[in-house]
Amino acid sequence: MTRPLTSAERALSALREMIMGGQLAPGARLGEVELADRLGVSRTPVREALSRLAAEGLVQVVPNRGARVATWTVAELEGVFDLRAVLEPRLTALAVPNARPADVDELDALARRMQEVGAPGPDQDLDALVPLNRAFHDRLVALAGHPALAAALAAAIHPPIVRRNFLTYDEESLRRSLGHHAEIVAALRAGDPDWARAVMTSHIANARAVMVRAARLQTTATATPEEETA
Amino acid sequence: MTRPLTSAERALSALREMIMGGQLAPGARLGEVELADRLGVSRTPVREALSRLAAEGLVQVVPNRGARVATWTVAELEGVFDLRAVLEPRLTALAVPNARPADVDELDALARRMQEVGAPGPDQDLDALVPLNRAFHDRLVALAGHPALAAALAAAIHPPIVRRNFLTYDEESLRRSLGHHAEIVAALRAGDPDWARAVMTSHIANARAVMVRAARLQTTATATPEEETA
């Protein structure tokens, strides 16, 4: 049975979703009253949520001057992928001995579903990939059973993006990426940590190449520091 | 010129210091009114500080039931050192090419000072080691110039301890630990990243052995779940 969430918690996850989902662009101003109105609560829980998001790195707060959705530079983005390249393969290897058949089946289902909705053609639905991808990686993190590693990874990944960015994958990279998921499932089934680790290393490298290219394009395209609220 | 801190920020760092400094024992209850009185502010900034500390993992908050200083198990502690063993040597290697002579001199001074106050004898002052040690490691983190890695490390290290724990070092381990600092300085001066990385690896392994042993003793000693506020 799930405990009724507090207003602050709802505000927190609502804001997180808005930012992660791209409805709130990086650099967008986050006025307390506006958010409070939109979420149907007072400023107090909104302030608490913003505070926590700032601690997570999703939001930047300057005292007396309000909060904005965090922005990042290409260098920061590369730093994040540096780190993912160290942590995630390790985490994947850890997951191997802990994965029970049921877990593997679940990951398998996610990987297959991603291949379906990601396949080029009229039924392709890139937006649907985002939650599936998150589910896949979250499941893997949970299987690793290493809270400290998970916390470190979360701290590093949150600030930037990783989401709504399947939009930026070119066809070949996307096919590679989806193939990696399936291959990780295979490695899990085979119980081979080294295999799993290697695939995840490739997976991150592939994602890194895509993201960095996209970020470069984006920053050159938007020379104007955008000032939008929604 | 430094901007005047807000009450919430002061509450945040005050609480962080109290927890890190050991004045607030793990598991200690953190009543909002009591803290507000002690810090001379209202409950609002205290709540904000607690919220952020919860995001950092230093305190645990249960809705409607208040906040407590976070506790950790031996397994969690080992997980943290696992992670440090991966991240900190890497970070140290990164610092090598960025260290200018002035930086090295500064680290050298810290390392020497630690050797002085840590030397066995009547002048030994283990409490003084804590801030020096933090300064040394923080300096190294800054030199690495890798914000994402720093964030990940901070996220992983915060929850547990690392501080006020020179108290638990036996004489030999302490001498080793202080020696490592000096050796890292030497590696920086020599401009040898591999050397620096290796020393840091040893440094973490040494600390890990000490901490895990101390944690084991502590948990067996305190079978009673302590319930102190100060």
Added chain:
DNA sequence: TCCGGAGAAGTTGCATGCAAGGTAGGGCCG
């Protein structure tokens, strides 16, 4: 025309008050 400053409008920071939820103690019933 451009720069500087005074004023006003809008925001944030914090304190306080009230209501809801939780906890502890005592009395009642089995």
Added chain:
DNA sequence: CGGCCCTACCTTGCATGCAACTTCTCCGGA
């Protein structure tokens, strides 16, 4: 005598109000 429930107290969650700070605008002077 033991267990349960009810009550009173305490704590947290949130809304609201006010003061301080920022920023935008408008006006006068160079």
